[in-house]
Amino acid sequence: MPQIFRVALDTPLRRLFDYLPPAPATLSPSVGVRVRVPFGRQRLIGLIVAVADGSEVPAARLKPILEVLDAAPVIDAGLQELLRWGADYYHHPLGEVLSSALPRALRLGASATAREERWLTTETGALAAAAGEPRRAPRQRALLELLLERRTMSAAELDQQLGAWRDAARGLAARAWIATAEVELERPPAPASAAVMRATGPPLLPEQGAAVAAVAACLDRFGAFLLHGITGSGKTEVYLRLIEQVLLAGRRALVLVPEIGLTPQLLERFHARFAVPLAVLHSGLTDHERLTAWRDAFSGSARIVLGTRSAVFAPVPELGLIVVDEEHDASFKQHEGGFRYSARDLAVMRARHAAVPVVLGSATPALETLQNALAGRYERLRLERRAAQARPPTLKLIDLRSNAMRAGLSTPAVLAIERHLAEDGQVLVFLNRRGYAPTLLCTACGWIAPCRECDARLTVHLASTRLRCHHCGGDLPLPERCPQCGFAVKAVGQGTERVEETLGTLFPSARVARLDRDVVRRRGDAEGVMRRMSSGEARILVGTQMVTKGHDFPNVTLVVVLNADQGLFSTDFRAPERLAQTIVQVAGRAGRGSRAGEVLIQTEFPDHPLLTHLLAEGYEGFARAALEERAQAAWPPFSRLAALRDSACTPDAALAFLAQARRLARAAPAGVRLLGPVPAAMAKRAGRYHAQLLIESRERRPLHAFLDEWLPQVEQLRSARAVRWSLDVDPAELF
Ligand code: ADP
Numbered sequence: 001m002p003q004i005f006r007v008a009l010d011t012p013l014r015r016l017f018d019y020l021p022p023a024p025a026t027l028s029p030s031v032g033v034r035v036r037v038p039f040g041r042q043r044l045i046g047l048i049v050a051v052a053d054g055s056e057v058p059a060a061r062l063k064p065i066l067e068v069l070d071a072a073p074v075i076d077a078g079l080q081e082l083l084r085w086g087a088d089y090y091h092h093p094l095g096e097v098l099s100s101a102l103p104r105a106l107r108l109g110a111s112a113t114a115r116e117e118r119w120l121t122t123e124t125g126a127l128a129a130a131a132g133e134p135r136r137a138p139r140q141r142a143l144l145e146l147l148l149e150r151r152t153m154s155a156a157e158l159d160q161q162l163g164a165w166r167d168a169a170r171g172l173a174a175r176a177w178i179a180t181a182e183v184e185l186e187r188p189p190a191p192a193s194a195a196v197m198r199a200t201g202p203p204l205l206p207e208q209g210a211a212v213a214a215v216a217a218c219l220d221r222f223g224a225f226l227l228h229g230i231t232g233s234g235k236t237e238v239y240l241r242l243i244e245q246v247l248l249a250g251r252r253a254l255v256l257v258p259e260i261g262l263t264p265q266l267l268e269r270f271h272a273r274f275a276v277p278l279a280v281l282h283s284g285l286t287d288h289e290r291l292t293a294w295r296d297a298f299s300g301s302a303r304i305v306l307g308t309r310s311a312v313f314a315p316v317p318e319l320g321l322i323v324v325d326e327e328h329d330a331s332f333k334q335h336e337g338g339f340r341y342s343a344r345d346l347a348v349m350r351a352r353h354a355a356v357p358v359v360l361g362s363a364t365p366a367l368e369t370l371q372n373a374l375a376g377r378y379e380r381l382r383l384e385r386r387a388a389q390a391r392p393p394t395l396k397l398i399d400l401r402s403n404a405m406r407a408g409l410s411t412p413a414v415l416a417i418e419r420h421l422a423e424d425g426q427v428l429v430f431l432n433r434r435g436y437a438p439t440l441l442c443t444a445c446g447w448i449a450p451c452r453e454c455d456a457r458l459t460v461h462l463a464s465t466r467l468r469c470h471h472c473g474g475d476l477p478l479p480e481r482c483p484q485c486g487f488a489v490k491a492v493g494q495g496t497e498r499v500e501e502t503l504g505t506l507f508p509s510a511r512v513a514r515l516d517r518d519v520v521r522r523r524g525d526a527e528g529v530m531r532r533m534s535s536g537e538a539r540i541l542v543g544t545q546m547v548t549k550g551h552d553f554p555n556v557t558l559v560v561v562l563n564a565d566q567g568l569f570s571t572d573f574r575a576p577e578r579l580a581q582t583i584v585q586v587a588g589r590a591g592r593g594s595r596a597g598e599v600l601i602q603t604e605f606p607d608h609p610l611l612t613h614l615l616a617e618g619y620e621g622f623a624r625a626a627l628e629e630r631a632q633a634a635w636p637p638f639s640r641l642a643a644l645r646d647s648a649c650t651p652d653a654a655l656a657f658l659a660q661a662r663r664l665a666r667a668a669p670a671g672v673r674l675l676g677p678v679p680a681a682m683a684k685r686a687g688r689y690h691a692q693l694l695i696e697s698r699e700r701r702p703l704h705a706f707l708d709e710w711l712p713q714v715e716q717l718r719s720a721r722a723v724r725w726s727l728d729v730d731p732a733e734l735f
Pocket residue numbers: 202203204205208229230231232233234235236237238387388
């Protein structure tokens with residue numbers, strides 16, 4: 001029996017596929033390289049994950065590999081180990097997991113290394129030159145000799161050396177004396193350690209110094225650190241110092257940031273500090289850009305790889321450190337598509353496999369991460385003071401039940417804005433709702449503009465005179481009259497667009513800017529808004545979640561949170577945590593310069609324990625109370641969760657599949673509980689009905705043992721084919 005190559009293919013089937021060796025002419029296959037193989041009537045690209053001596057498939061049915069695409073593994077042994085762990089932990093087919101770790105261009109067969117077409121002399125060409133040929137074509141002779149001397153040359157190099165050379169090349173090529181070949185671009189030599197730094201940082205504060213020393217003491221082994229520091233306490237400076245040490249030791253760093261944390265400001269800081277090449281990977285890249293960045297990482301020419309969620313899979317030879325900035329951010333959890341992973345959790349696992357430290361940084365750590373620190377699994381490093389001379393802001397609640405409101409703004413808030421503007425400060429107004437108003441209402445008959453595809457109302461977008469659904473993307477013209485009774489309709493409630501308008505009327509002499517997804521999508525201009533704030537041209541900034549991250553506005557002295565109440569009473573047990581994080585993050589935008597900041601939070605529930613804990617004791621106090629609540633209710637991190645979700649064309653079909661899945665689980669092991677199925681809180685979305693079944697366990701092991709047994713049976717259910725379903729391990733949101 002010849003060697004058998006076990007190939008992972010990008011299919012939902014939970015198995016590998018066996019192939020015979022390719023015809024002898026191609027590259028030799030090995031674990032970690034891509035191969036093209038026959039699969040039914042198709043040809044697919046897959047990855048060799050194992051070499052075996054035999055196969056369970058009868059020899060006559062085995063087919064040979066058609067082509068080997070790589071000379072060396074595109075996924076090295078360490079990364080393969082991580083991905084295998086990920087496939088097990090998230091109970092997802094290995095083929096899909098492996099392929100989600102590669103850029104699309106590589107999945108389609110692009111070369112893993114940057115290549116270039118170069119001219120070279122053939123053997124007959126060399127013989128001809130030795131014999132003094134070609135005698136009567138001086139240009140051809142000059143070209144032939146130059147190529148003999150230099151071995152290979154690109155078209156650009158030839159342009160530079162010879163000027164016009166293409167006719168001569170055609171002549172020589174016609175006699176097969178010269179030819180072109182695709183040649184791997186040479187890896188640029190690693191810069192000498194002196195060339196690593198462009199500038200040195202400021203002297204570290206004692207707390208920063210201690211944090212750097214703690215991580216630096218374990219640069220050659222695994223260690224997980226929570227860098228818990230308030231906004232502006234100098235966490236980024238700590239990352240930069242650690243990366244410096246890693247670079248000086250000749251190794252490379254991987255830095256993960258949230259989707260909206262990857263700002264030009266942050267990149268600028270990296271470029272200003274380090275003289276080494278960076279590879280940047282984020283979701284806004286074209287396939288080609290992504291391939292180029294991946295190749296820079298793969299070849300090792302990039303010494304720092306900086307990216308969002310999926311960059312956790314980037315190849316980083318001689319990895320020395322992983323940093324996850326704003327580790328609590330929801331964008332690290334992939335919650336769509338097939339492979340639903342947490343990039344933060346995989347980063348910790350990757351560091352463990354690679355025996356390097358991982359630093360999780362946040363002003364508002366996830367409760368899971370805090371609990372890991374409390375339990376001693378992570379070492380907590382605190383930064384309690386702001387680095388630049390700046391004092392932390394004071395937080396105050398405004399009771400909406402006892403204060404007059406005007407278009408969403410209470411009188412105390414308006415007065416505070418007036419005062420801060422008069423004192424030359426800037427103001428940030430936060431509201432987590434874009435558009436003009438969340439509801440369009442007929443005051444005569446009570447009609448409310450609904451989305452036909454979702455259990456949701458349509459949002460009024462006045463500037464573009466549209467009604468939009470923020471859940472399915474539905475988009476309709478804005479009616480002037482009620483479609484039911486013909487009476488005039490009215491926009492009710494506040495969105496950022498309306499708040500911007502109101503503030504413009506209230507403060508006609510102050511320029512108001514707005515930052516939300518609509519502004520960014522329409523004008524593609526988040527940076528322009530930031531610049532107008534930084535330059536002081538705009539005095540008030542109204543925005544959604546987008547304003548809470550990454551941007552420094554040293555002159556912002558007042559932050560107003562318009563509505564804190566959305567997060568207080570949600571069916572999702574994580575909603576309070578997200579609200580507290582948002583409030584603390586947005587508050588952190590205030591007073592980053594030399595003046596102290598003020599933060600006002602409008603609420604109808606000023607006695608809500610979450611808010612009182614947060615105000616009295618900050619995020620720490622909130623987290624302590626929230627962890628106690630989680631422990632009592634046995635929610636994560638005090639239990640393990642997985643959600644089996646589905647959607648179907650009818651509510652019954654959605655529930656039926658999950659009910660059958662539940663019935664399969666009659667023999668669930670002790671300690672595993674199934675909850676549901678229940679329709680999702682917003683059952684109808686984009687025309688489909690959603691439902692979920694929760695699987696809960698105190699311990700991790702029984703949960704995973706159960707899922708291992710149960711999922712293959714669930715997959716076999718006939719009703720599985722009538723719905724779209726997915727499993728989400730450690731779900732970040734419960735719908
Ligand atoms: P964080 O990442 O925690 O928000 P940064 O690292 O961005 O904090 O630091 C906040 C500000 O303080 C930045 O302007 C930074 O340049 C400055 N800073 C950080 N560390 C120091 C230090 N040791 N001395 C002086 N300024 C510092």
